[in-house]
Amino acid sequence: MLDIKFIRENKELIQLAAKRKSVPFDVTALINTDDKRRELMTSLEKKRAEQNAYNECIVKAASSTDPNERVTLIAQMKTLKDSMKAEEEALKTVMKEWQTLMVQVPNIPDMSVPDGTSDAENKEVKVWGEIPKFDFQPKSHIELMEALDLCDFDRGTKVAGFRGYILKNDAVLLNFALWQFVLEMFTKKGFSPRMVPSLVNKNLLTGTGYLPQGEEDLYKTQDSSYLAGTGEVATMGYHMDEVLDKSQLPEKTLAFSPCFRREAGAHSKDTKGVKRVHEFFKFEQVILCEASHETSVALHEELLANVEEMMQALNIPYHVVLNCAGDLGLGQVKKYDVEAWVPSQKAWCETHSCSYFHDFQTRRLNIRYKDAEGKMRFVHSLNNTALASPRILIPVLENNQQADGSIKIPQVLQKYMGGRTVIAPTAASSVDSKVTPVTPAKANN
Numbered sequence: 001m002l003d004i005k006f007i008r009e010n011k012e013l014i015q016l017a018a019k020r021k022s023v024p025f026d027v028t029a030l031i032n033t034d035d036k037r038r039e040l041m042t043s044l045e046k047k048r049a050e051q052n053a054y055n056e057c058i059v060k061a062a063s064s065t066d067p068n069e070r071v072t073l074i075a076q077m078k079t080l081k082d083s084m085k086a087e088e089e090a091l092k093t094v095m096k097e098w099q100t101l102m103v104q105v106p107n108i109p110d111m112s113v114p115d116g117t118s119d120a121e122n123k124e125v126k127v128w129g130e131i132p133k134f135d136f137q138p139k140s141h142i143e144l145m146e147a148l149d150l151c152d153f154d155r156g157t158k159v160a161g162f163r164g165y166i167l168k169n170d171a172v173l174l175n176f177a178l179w180q181f182v183l184e185m186f187t188k189k190g191f192s193p194r195m196v197p198s199l200v201n202k203n204l205l206t207g208t209g210y211l212p213q214g215e216e217d218l219y220k221t222q223d224s225s226y227l228a229g230t231g232e233v234a235t236m237g238y239h240m241d242e243v244l245d246k247s248q249l250p251e252k253t254l255a256f257s258p259c260f261r262r263e264a265g266a267h268s269k270d271t272k273g274v275k276r277v278h279e280f281f282k283f284e285q286v287i288l289c290e291a292s293h294e295t296s297v298a299l300h301e302e303l304l305a306n307v308e309e310m311m312q313a314l315n316i317p318y319h320v321v322l323n324c325a326g327d328l329g330l331g332q333v334k335k336y337d338v339e340a341w342v343p344s345q346k347a348w349c350e351t352h353s354c355s356y357f358h359d360f361q362t363r364r365l366n367i368r369y370k371d372a373e374g375k376m377r378f379v380h381s382l383n384n385t386a387l388a389s390p391r392i393l394i395p396v397l398e399n400n401q402q403a404d405g406s407i408k409i410p411q412v413l414q415k416y417m418g419g420r421t422v423i424a425p426t427a428a429s430s431v432d433s434k435v436t437p438v439t440p441a442k443a444n445n
Contacts, residue, residue: 001102001103001105001360001363001364002014002105002107002360002363003363004034004102007027007030007031007105008031008034011027011028011031013108014027014105014106014108015027017106017107017108017109018106020109020113020115020325020326021106021109021325021326021328021330022117022325022326023104023106023330025104025105025106027105029101030098030101030102030105033094033097033098033101034098036094037091037094037095037098040087040090040091040094041091043087044084044087044088044091047080047083047084047087048084050080051077051080051081051084054073054076054077054080055077057073058070058073058074058077061073103206103211103212103364104212104213104330106330106331107330107331107332107333107357107358107360108333109325109328109332109333109334110333110334112322112334113322113323113324113325113328113333113334114322114324114325115324115325115326116324116325116326116327117324117326118324118326118327119323119324119327119337121324121326121327122321122322122323122324122327122337123321123322123324124319124320124321125320125321125322125336126319126320127317127318127319127320128308128311128312128317128318128319129311129312129315129316129317129318129341130317131317131341131343132317132341132343132399134343134401134403135403136403138343138344138398138401139344139398139401140273140344140345140398141273141274141342141344141393141394141397141398142272142273143344144397144398144401144405144407145171145274145393145397147405147425148169148170148171148405148407148423148425149168149169149426150167150168150169150170150171150397150423151165151166151167151168151171151274151390152165152166152168153165153272153273160278160279161278162278163263163276163277163278164277164278165274165277165390167390170423171390171393173417174393174396174409174413174417174423175389175390175393176416177409177413177416177417178387178389178392178393178396178413179256179281179283179387179389180416181310181313181412181413181416182254182283182310182386182387183254183256183283185309185310185313186254186283186285186306186386187254189252189306190252191252191253191254191285192251192252192253192254193253193254193256194231194235194238194253194254194255194256195255195256195257196231196234196235196238196255196256196257197234197257198227198228198231198234198257198258198259198260199221199225199226199227199228200225200226200227200228200233200234200237201225201226202224202225202226203237203240204228204233204234204236204237204240204365205218205226205228205233206364207236207237207240207361207364207365208232208233208236208331208361208364208365209329209330209331209357209360209361209364210228210229210233213330216262216264217229217261217262217263217264218260218261218262219260219262227260228257228259228260229259229260229261230257230259230282230284230383231255231256231257231259231282231283231284231286232255232284232286232383234255234257235253235255235284235286236286236361236362236365236367236381237365238253239288239365239367240365240366240367241365241366241367242366242367242368243368243369243370243376244288244367244368244369244379245369245370246290246369246370246371246372248288248369249288249289249290249369249379250287250288250289250290250295250299251287251288251289252285252286252287253285253286253287254283254284254285254386255283255284255286256281256282256283256284257281257282257284258279258280258281259279259280259281259282259388260278260279261278261280262278263276263277263278273394274390274391274393274394275349275391275394277390277391280388280389280390280391281388281389281390282385282386282387282388282389283385283386283387283388284383284384284385284386285303285306285382285383285384285385285386286381286382286383287299287303287381287382287383288362288367288379288380288381289379289380289381289382290369290371290377290379290380291358291359291371291377291378291379291380292380293358295380296333296356296358296380296382297356299356299382300334300336300354300355300356300382303354303382303383303384304320304336304338304354304384306384306386307338307352307354307384307385307386308320308338310386310387311338311340311351313410313412314396314410314412314413315399315410315411316340316341316395316396316399317340317341317395317399318338318339318340318341318348318351318395319338319339319341319348320336320337320338320339321336321337321339322334322335322336323335323336323337329355331357331360331361332355332356332357333355333356333357333358333360334355334356335353335354335355336353336354336355337350337352337353337354338350338351338352338353338354339351340392340394340395340399341395341399342394342395342398343398343399343401344398349391349394349395351385351388351391351392351395352384352385352386352388353384353385354383354384354385355382355383355384356380356381356382357380357381357382358380359377359378359379359380359381360381361381362378362379362380362381363378367379367381396410402422404424404425405424405425406422406423406424406425407422407423407424408421408422409421409422409423
Protein backbone atom coordinates (compact mmCIF):
# COMPACT_ATOMS: atom_id res chain seq x y z
CA MET A 1 0.00 0.00 0.00
CA LEU A 2 1.24 3.47 -0.86
CA ASP A 3 0.66 6.67 1.10
CA ILE A 4 -2.52 8.39 -0.13
CA LYS A 5 -0.73 11.75 0.03
CA PHE A 6 1.96 10.40 -2.30
CA ILE A 7 -0.71 8.96 -4.61
CA ARG A 8 -2.57 12.29 -4.82
CA GLU A 9 0.64 14.16 -5.57
CA ASN A 10 1.83 11.62 -8.17
CA LYS A 11 -1.31 10.54 -10.03
CA GLU A 12 0.41 10.29 -13.41
CA LEU A 13 3.25 8.22 -11.93
CA ILE A 14 0.79 5.78 -10.36
CA GLN A 15 -1.20 5.44 -13.57
CA LEU A 16 2.04 4.80 -15.49
CA ALA A 17 3.04 2.14 -12.95
CA ALA A 18 -0.33 0.42 -13.46
CA LYS A 19 0.16 0.52 -17.21
CA ARG A 20 3.72 -0.86 -17.01
CA LYS A 21 2.61 -3.67 -14.68
CA SER A 22 -0.48 -4.39 -16.79
CA VAL A 23 -2.65 -3.82 -13.72
CA PRO A 24 -6.21 -2.59 -14.40
CA PHE A 25 -6.35 0.37 -12.02
CA ASP A 26 -8.01 3.78 -12.31
CA VAL A 27 -6.23 6.28 -10.08
CA THR A 28 -8.92 8.93 -10.80
CA ALA A 29 -11.58 6.71 -9.21
CA LEU A 30 -9.44 6.46 -6.07
CA ILE A 31 -8.86 10.22 -5.91
CA ASN A 32 -12.61 10.88 -6.30
CA THR A 33 -13.39 8.41 -3.52
CA ASP A 34 -10.70 9.97 -1.36
CA ASP A 35 -12.28 13.38 -1.93
CA LYS A 36 -15.61 12.02 -0.62
CA ARG A 37 -13.84 10.45 2.34
CA ARG A 38 -12.12 13.71 3.22
CA GLU A 39 -15.32 15.76 2.85
CA LEU A 40 -17.27 13.43 5.14
CA MET A 41 -14.48 13.28 7.72
CA THR A 42 -14.17 17.08 7.75
CA SER A 43 -17.94 17.50 8.07
CA LEU A 44 -18.14 14.97 10.91
CA GLU A 45 -15.25 16.59 12.72
CA LYS A 46 -17.03 19.95 12.51
CA LYS A 47 -20.32 18.47 13.73
CA ARG A 48 -18.62 16.72 16.65
CA ALA A 49 -17.26 20.09 17.68
CA GLU A 50 -20.81 21.50 17.43
CA GLN A 51 -22.09 18.60 19.53
CA ASN A 52 -19.56 19.38 22.25
CA ALA A 53 -20.65 23.02 22.19
CA TYR A 54 -24.32 22.01 22.52
CA ASN A 55 -23.45 19.80 25.51
CA GLU A 56 -21.83 22.76 27.25
CA CYS A 57 -24.81 25.00 26.49
CA ILE A 58 -27.28 22.40 27.76
CA VAL A 59 -25.38 22.14 31.04
CA LYS A 60 -25.47 25.92 31.44
CA ALA A 61 -29.16 26.03 30.47
CA ALA A 62 -29.98 23.85 33.48
CA SER A 63 -29.65 26.95 35.65
CA SER A 64 -31.37 29.28 33.18
CA THR A 65 -34.54 31.12 34.11
CA ASP A 66 -35.99 30.28 30.69
CA PRO A 67 -37.43 26.73 30.97
CA ASN A 68 -37.70 26.37 27.20
CA GLU A 69 -34.02 27.09 26.49
CA ARG A 70 -32.78 23.63 27.51
CA VAL A 71 -35.59 21.86 25.60
CA THR A 72 -34.79 23.85 22.47
CA LEU A 73 -31.08 23.05 22.71
CA ILE A 74 -31.76 19.31 23.17
CA ALA A 75 -34.02 19.31 20.10
CA GLN A 76 -31.38 21.08 18.05
CA MET A 77 -28.71 18.61 19.20
CA LYS A 78 -30.96 15.68 18.25
CA THR A 79 -31.24 17.07 14.72
CA LEU A 80 -27.45 17.38 14.66
CA LYS A 81 -27.04 13.79 15.88
CA ASP A 82 -29.38 12.48 13.18
CA SER A 83 -27.36 14.32 10.58
CA MET A 84 -24.14 12.89 12.03
CA LYS A 85 -25.55 9.37 12.02
CA ALA A 86 -26.40 9.65 8.32
CA GLU A 87 -22.92 10.92 7.51
CA GLU A 88 -21.28 8.18 9.61
CA GLU A 89 -23.16 5.53 7.61
CA ALA A 90 -22.15 7.24 4.38
CA LEU A 91 -18.52 7.31 5.58
CA LYS A 92 -18.59 3.57 6.29
CA THR A 93 -19.64 2.92 2.70
CA VAL A 94 -17.05 5.30 1.29
CA MET A 95 -14.31 3.88 3.54
CA LYS A 96 -15.03 0.36 2.32
CA GLU A 97 -14.77 1.53 -1.29
CA TRP A 98 -11.62 3.53 -0.48
CA GLN A 99 -9.90 0.59 1.23
CA THR A 100 -10.79 -1.71 -1.67
CA LEU A 101 -9.19 0.70 -4.12
CA MET A 102 -6.15 1.37 -1.92
CA VAL A 103 -5.09 -2.29 -1.84
CA GLN A 104 -5.17 -2.31 -5.65
CA VAL A 105 -2.65 0.52 -6.06
CA PRO A 106 0.51 -0.87 -7.69
CA ASN A 107 3.93 -0.02 -6.39
CA ILE A 108 6.18 1.91 -8.76
CA PRO A 109 8.83 -0.15 -10.60
CA ASP A 110 12.43 0.95 -10.29
CA MET A 111 13.89 2.90 -13.21
CA SER A 112 16.17 -0.04 -14.02
CA VAL A 113 13.19 -2.37 -14.59
CA PRO A 114 12.70 -2.98 -18.33
CA ASP A 115 9.32 -2.63 -20.01
CA GLY A 116 7.49 -5.78 -21.05
CA THR A 117 4.25 -7.64 -20.56
CA SER A 118 5.36 -11.19 -19.63
CA ASP A 119 8.30 -13.29 -18.48
CA ALA A 120 9.24 -13.76 -22.13
CA GLU A 121 10.53 -10.18 -22.01
CA ASN A 122 12.65 -10.56 -18.89
CA LYS A 123 16.26 -9.52 -19.41
CA GLU A 124 19.14 -11.93 -18.84
CA VAL A 125 21.83 -10.17 -16.78
CA LYS A 126 24.20 -13.02 -15.87
CA VAL A 127 25.04 -16.61 -16.75
CA TRP A 128 27.17 -18.86 -14.53
CA GLY A 129 28.50 -22.37 -14.92
CA GLU A 130 29.17 -24.74 -17.76
CA ILE A 131 26.21 -26.45 -19.39
CA PRO A 132 26.94 -30.18 -18.99
CA LYS A 133 27.66 -32.14 -22.18
CA PHE A 134 26.59 -35.76 -21.86
CA ASP A 135 27.80 -38.59 -24.11
CA PHE A 136 24.40 -40.19 -23.54
CA GLN A 137 20.79 -39.08 -23.74
CA PRO A 138 20.11 -37.31 -20.39
CA LYS A 139 17.04 -38.46 -18.51
CA SER A 140 14.44 -36.23 -16.93
CA HIS A 141 14.21 -35.97 -13.14
CA ILE A 142 11.05 -38.08 -13.35
CA GLU A 143 12.84 -40.92 -15.14
CA LEU A 144 15.80 -40.70 -12.76
CA MET A 145 13.64 -40.68 -9.64
CA GLU A 146 11.53 -43.59 -10.78
CA ALA A 147 14.56 -45.64 -11.87
CA LEU A 148 16.34 -45.07 -8.54
CA ASP A 149 13.18 -45.47 -6.43
CA LEU A 150 13.47 -41.89 -5.18
CA CYS A 151 9.85 -40.87 -5.62
CA ASP A 152 6.48 -42.51 -6.06
CA PHE A 153 4.23 -40.33 -8.19
CA ASP A 154 1.43 -42.87 -8.61
CA ARG A 155 0.98 -43.50 -4.90
CA GLY A 156 1.49 -39.79 -4.25
CA THR A 157 -1.51 -39.11 -6.46
CA LYS A 158 -3.44 -41.89 -4.76
CA VAL A 159 -2.75 -40.37 -1.35
CA ALA A 160 -2.84 -36.63 -2.06
CA GLY A 161 -4.59 -36.26 -5.40
CA PHE A 162 -3.47 -34.36 -8.49
CA ARG A 163 0.20 -33.29 -8.37
CA GLY A 164 0.80 -35.58 -5.39
CA TYR A 165 4.22 -37.15 -4.79
CA ILE A 166 6.03 -39.13 -2.12
CA LEU A 167 9.80 -38.71 -1.80
CA LYS A 168 11.63 -41.90 -0.87
CA ASN A 169 14.97 -43.29 0.16
CA ASP A 170 18.00 -41.30 -1.06
CA ALA A 171 15.79 -38.44 -2.30
CA VAL A 172 14.75 -37.86 1.31
CA LEU A 173 18.36 -37.98 2.47
CA LEU A 174 19.41 -35.63 -0.32
CA ASN A 175 16.56 -33.28 0.54
CA PHE A 176 17.60 -33.16 4.20
CA ALA A 177 21.23 -32.69 3.14
CA LEU A 178 20.20 -29.63 1.15
CA TRP A 179 18.25 -28.28 4.12
CA GLN A 180 21.24 -28.75 6.43
CA PHE A 181 23.58 -27.14 3.94
CA VAL A 182 21.34 -24.07 3.52
CA LEU A 183 20.68 -23.74 7.25
CA GLU A 184 24.40 -23.82 8.02
CA MET A 185 25.31 -21.43 5.20
CA PHE A 186 22.74 -18.75 6.00
CA THR A 187 23.11 -18.80 9.77
CA LYS A 188 26.82 -18.14 9.22
CA LYS A 189 25.79 -15.11 7.20
CA GLY A 190 23.87 -13.69 10.15
CA PHE A 191 20.37 -14.85 9.26
CA SER A 192 18.28 -15.83 12.28
CA PRO A 193 16.51 -19.16 11.64
CA ARG A 194 12.80 -19.25 12.31
CA MET A 195 10.17 -21.96 11.80
CA VAL A 196 6.91 -20.24 10.93
CA PRO A 197 3.34 -21.47 10.44
CA SER A 198 1.76 -22.00 7.04
CA LEU A 199 -1.71 -21.40 8.47
CA VAL A 200 -2.17 -17.63 8.51
CA ASN A 201 -5.00 -15.13 8.74
CA LYS A 202 -6.31 -13.02 5.89
CA ASN A 203 -4.78 -9.80 7.23
CA LEU A 204 -1.26 -11.11 6.68
CA LEU A 205 -1.94 -12.13 3.09
CA THR A 206 -3.50 -8.74 2.39
CA GLY A 207 -0.60 -7.05 4.14
CA THR A 208 2.05 -8.86 2.09
CA GLY A 209 0.16 -8.26 -1.15
CA TYR A 210 -1.05 -11.78 -1.94
CA LEU A 211 -4.68 -10.71 -1.51
CA PRO A 212 -6.94 -9.75 -3.11
CA GLN A 213 -5.24 -10.41 -6.47
CA GLY A 214 -3.81 -13.89 -5.77
CA GLU A 215 -6.71 -15.58 -4.00
CA GLU A 216 -7.27 -18.22 -6.69
CA ASP A 217 -3.85 -19.73 -5.93
CA LEU A 218 -4.46 -20.02 -2.17
CA TYR A 219 -6.05 -22.78 -0.12
CA LYS A 220 -8.71 -21.49 2.28
CA THR A 221 -9.75 -23.33 5.44
CA GLN A 222 -13.19 -23.75 6.98
CA ASP A 223 -12.51 -21.01 9.53
CA SER A 224 -11.44 -18.52 6.80
CA SER A 225 -7.73 -18.87 7.46
CA TYR A 226 -5.39 -19.59 4.55
CA LEU A 227 -2.42 -21.86 3.81
CA ALA A 228 0.46 -19.64 2.70
CA GLY A 229 2.65 -20.34 -0.30
CA THR A 230 5.76 -18.91 1.36
CA GLY A 231 7.19 -18.35 4.85
CA GLU A 232 7.49 -14.67 3.96
CA VAL A 233 3.83 -14.16 4.97
CA ALA A 234 4.13 -15.34 8.58
CA THR A 235 7.58 -13.77 8.94
CA MET A 236 6.24 -10.36 7.93
CA GLY A 237 3.34 -10.83 10.34
CA TYR A 238 5.80 -11.41 13.20
CA HIS A 239 6.28 -7.65 13.67
CA MET A 240 2.82 -6.50 12.56
CA ASP A 241 1.64 -3.40 14.51
CA GLU A 242 5.03 -3.02 16.19
CA VAL A 243 7.57 -0.23 16.46
CA LEU A 244 11.09 -1.57 16.09
CA ASP A 245 14.25 -0.09 17.52
CA LYS A 246 16.49 1.27 14.76
CA SER A 247 19.35 -0.75 16.23
CA GLN A 248 17.47 -3.95 15.25
CA LEU A 249 17.79 -3.06 11.57
CA PRO A 250 18.52 -4.67 9.28
CA GLU A 251 16.77 -7.75 10.66
CA LYS A 252 17.65 -10.83 8.62
CA THR A 253 15.50 -13.94 8.95
CA LEU A 254 15.78 -17.39 7.39
CA ALA A 255 12.20 -18.64 7.57
CA PHE A 256 11.32 -22.30 7.11
CA SER A 257 7.78 -23.57 6.55
CA PRO A 258 5.64 -26.03 4.64
CA CYS A 259 4.04 -24.21 1.71
CA PHE A 260 0.86 -24.73 -0.29
CA ARG A 261 -0.18 -23.50 -3.73
CA ARG A 262 -3.16 -24.50 -5.82
CA GLU A 263 -1.26 -23.83 -9.07
CA ALA A 264 -4.62 -22.65 -10.37
CA GLY A 265 -3.13 -21.00 -13.42
CA ALA A 266 -1.00 -24.00 -14.40
CA HIS A 267 -3.56 -26.74 -15.08
CA SER A 268 -1.71 -28.15 -18.09
CA LYS A 269 1.85 -27.27 -17.07
CA ASP A 270 4.28 -29.77 -15.54
CA THR A 271 1.50 -32.07 -14.39
CA LYS A 272 3.96 -34.79 -13.38
CA GLY A 273 7.19 -34.43 -11.46
CA VAL A 274 8.21 -32.15 -8.63
CA LYS A 275 8.32 -28.77 -10.37
CA ARG A 276 4.73 -27.62 -9.76
CA VAL A 277 3.32 -29.32 -6.70
CA HIS A 278 0.59 -28.33 -4.27
CA GLU A 279 2.66 -28.98 -1.13
CA PHE A 280 6.36 -28.26 -0.71
CA PHE A 281 8.92 -26.87 1.75
CA LYS A 282 10.82 -23.66 1.60
CA PHE A 283 13.55 -21.64 3.25
CA GLU A 284 12.92 -17.94 2.66
CA GLN A 285 15.29 -15.02 3.20
CA VAL A 286 13.39 -12.04 4.64
CA ILE A 287 14.97 -8.69 5.52
CA LEU A 288 13.52 -5.63 7.26
CA CYS A 289 15.67 -2.51 6.94
CA GLU A 290 15.57 1.24 7.41
CA ALA A 291 13.50 3.35 5.01
CA SER A 292 16.26 4.04 2.51
CA HIS A 293 16.16 3.28 -1.21
CA GLU A 294 19.95 2.93 -1.30
CA THR A 295 19.86 0.43 1.60
CA SER A 296 17.09 -1.58 -0.06
CA VAL A 297 19.03 -1.75 -3.33
CA ALA A 298 22.22 -2.87 -1.58
CA LEU A 299 20.41 -5.57 0.42
CA HIS A 300 18.55 -6.72 -2.70
CA GLU A 301 21.89 -7.37 -4.38
CA GLU A 302 23.09 -9.12 -1.20
CA LEU A 303 20.09 -11.48 -1.22
CA LEU A 304 20.84 -12.33 -4.84
CA ALA A 305 24.53 -12.87 -4.11
CA ASN A 306 23.65 -15.31 -1.30
CA VAL A 307 21.70 -17.50 -3.70
CA GLU A 308 24.36 -17.30 -6.37
CA GLU A 309 26.94 -18.44 -3.82
CA MET A 310 24.70 -21.38 -2.90
CA MET A 311 24.11 -22.40 -6.53
CA GLN A 312 27.80 -22.17 -7.29
CA ALA A 313 28.64 -24.32 -4.25
CA LEU A 314 26.20 -26.92 -5.61
CA ASN A 315 27.81 -26.47 -9.06
CA ILE A 316 24.44 -25.94 -10.75
CA PRO A 317 24.56 -23.86 -13.94
CA TYR A 318 22.16 -20.92 -13.71
CA HIS A 319 21.35 -17.55 -15.12
CA VAL A 320 19.88 -14.42 -13.53
CA VAL A 321 17.08 -12.50 -15.20
CA LEU A 322 15.78 -9.04 -14.38
CA ASN A 323 12.00 -9.17 -14.47
CA CYS A 324 10.20 -6.78 -16.77
CA ALA A 325 7.49 -4.51 -15.37
CA GLY A 326 4.66 -6.74 -16.59
CA ASP A 327 6.13 -9.71 -14.71
CA LEU A 328 6.30 -7.89 -11.36
CA GLY A 329 3.80 -8.44 -8.58
CA LEU A 330 1.61 -5.61 -7.35
CA GLY A 331 4.00 -4.58 -4.57
CA GLN A 332 7.39 -5.36 -6.07
CA VAL A 333 9.72 -2.50 -6.96
CA LYS A 334 12.29 -4.78 -8.62
CA LYS A 335 12.75 -8.51 -8.93
CA TYR A 336 15.41 -10.95 -10.09
CA ASP A 337 14.71 -14.58 -10.90
CA VAL A 338 17.44 -17.19 -10.66
CA GLU A 339 16.84 -20.06 -13.06
CA ALA A 340 18.76 -23.34 -13.07
CA TRP A 341 19.68 -25.32 -16.18
CA VAL A 342 17.57 -28.45 -16.74
CA PRO A 343 19.33 -30.78 -19.23
CA SER A 344 16.31 -32.91 -20.17
CA GLN A 345 14.39 -29.81 -21.23
CA LYS A 346 17.38 -27.89 -22.55
CA ALA A 347 15.89 -24.91 -20.75
CA TRP A 348 16.09 -22.82 -17.60
CA CYS A 349 13.83 -23.53 -14.60
CA GLU A 350 13.09 -20.86 -11.97
CA THR A 351 14.40 -21.81 -8.53
CA HIS A 352 14.57 -18.42 -6.75
CA SER A 353 12.72 -15.11 -6.81
CA CYS A 354 14.41 -12.04 -5.27
CA SER A 355 12.34 -8.90 -4.60
CA TYR A 356 12.22 -5.63 -2.71
CA PHE A 357 9.12 -3.61 -1.86
CA HIS A 358 10.13 -0.36 -0.12
CA ASP A 359 7.32 0.23 2.46
CA PHE A 360 4.51 -1.34 0.39
CA GLN A 361 4.10 -4.31 2.76
CA THR A 362 5.06 -2.64 6.01
CA ARG A 363 2.61 0.24 5.55
CA ARG A 364 -0.19 -2.34 5.23
CA LEU A 365 1.13 -4.30 8.21
CA ASN A 366 2.00 -1.19 10.27
CA ILE A 367 5.64 -2.09 10.96
CA ARG A 368 7.55 1.04 11.93
CA TYR A 369 10.69 2.34 13.58
CA LYS A 370 12.00 5.66 14.88
CA ASP A 371 14.80 7.16 12.79
CA ALA A 372 17.81 9.06 14.17
CA GLU A 373 15.69 12.24 14.44
CA GLY A 374 12.95 10.42 16.34
CA LYS A 375 10.57 10.49 13.37
CA MET A 376 8.32 7.45 12.93
CA ARG A 377 9.00 5.67 9.63
CA PHE A 378 7.78 2.49 7.95
CA VAL A 379 10.58 -0.05 7.52
CA HIS A 380 11.43 -1.45 4.09
CA SER A 381 11.07 -5.16 3.30
CA LEU A 382 12.85 -7.58 0.98
CA ASN A 383 12.79 -11.31 0.37
CA ASN A 384 14.35 -14.05 -1.70
CA THR A 385 14.00 -17.80 -1.78
CA ALA A 386 16.90 -19.55 -0.09
CA LEU A 387 15.77 -23.05 -1.09
CA ALA A 388 12.50 -24.52 -2.33
CA SER A 389 12.23 -28.28 -2.22
CA PRO A 390 11.58 -30.64 -3.84
CA ARG A 391 11.92 -28.40 -6.93
CA ILE A 392 15.65 -27.90 -6.31
CA LEU A 393 16.09 -31.66 -6.77
CA ILE A 394 15.36 -31.27 -10.48
CA PRO A 395 18.62 -29.46 -11.40
CA VAL A 396 20.62 -31.32 -8.73
CA LEU A 397 19.65 -34.72 -10.12
CA GLU A 398 19.65 -33.90 -13.81
CA ASN A 399 22.97 -32.02 -13.92
CA ASN A 400 24.73 -34.73 -11.91
CA GLN A 401 23.43 -37.83 -13.72
CA GLN A 402 25.89 -40.34 -15.13
CA ALA A 403 25.75 -42.87 -17.96
CA ASP A 404 25.26 -45.84 -15.60
CA GLY A 405 22.12 -44.26 -14.14
CA SER A 406 23.78 -43.08 -10.92
CA ILE A 407 23.78 -39.52 -9.57
CA LYS A 408 26.86 -37.72 -8.34
CA ILE A 409 26.23 -36.11 -4.95
CA PRO A 410 27.46 -32.48 -4.94
CA GLN A 411 30.63 -32.26 -2.88
CA VAL A 412 29.19 -29.76 -0.38
CA LEU A 413 26.37 -32.21 0.44
CA GLN A 414 28.47 -35.33 0.87
CA LYS A 415 29.25 -34.69 4.54
CA TYR A 416 25.51 -34.66 5.26
CA MET A 417 25.10 -38.02 3.52
CA GLY A 418 27.67 -40.00 5.45
CA GLY A 419 30.50 -39.21 3.06
CA ARG A 420 28.78 -40.88 0.10
CA THR A 421 29.67 -39.58 -3.36
CA VAL A 422 26.95 -41.16 -5.50
CA ILE A 423 23.36 -42.31 -5.48
CA ALA A 424 23.53 -45.60 -7.31
CA PRO A 425 20.91 -48.07 -8.54
CA THR A 426 20.23 -50.88 -6.12
CA ALA A 427 18.43 -54.18 -6.38
CA ALA A 428 15.48 -52.64 -4.57
CA SER A 429 15.29 -49.70 -6.97
CA SER A 430 15.16 -52.01 -9.99
CA VAL A 431 11.94 -53.59 -8.72
CA ASP A 432 8.82 -52.21 -10.35
CA SER A 433 7.18 -50.00 -7.74
CA LYS A 434 4.19 -48.96 -9.80
CA VAL A 435 0.77 -49.10 -8.19
CA THR A 436 -1.09 -52.29 -8.93
CA PRO A 437 -4.79 -51.61 -8.49
CA VAL A 438 -6.54 -54.07 -6.22
CA THR A 439 -10.29 -54.57 -6.21
CA PRO A 440 -11.51 -54.29 -2.62
CA ALA A 441 -12.97 -57.52 -1.23
CA LYS A 442 -16.68 -57.46 -0.57
CA ALA A 443 -17.63 -57.48 3.07
CA ASN A 444 -19.40 -60.54 4.38
CA ASN A 445 -22.96 -59.84 5.33
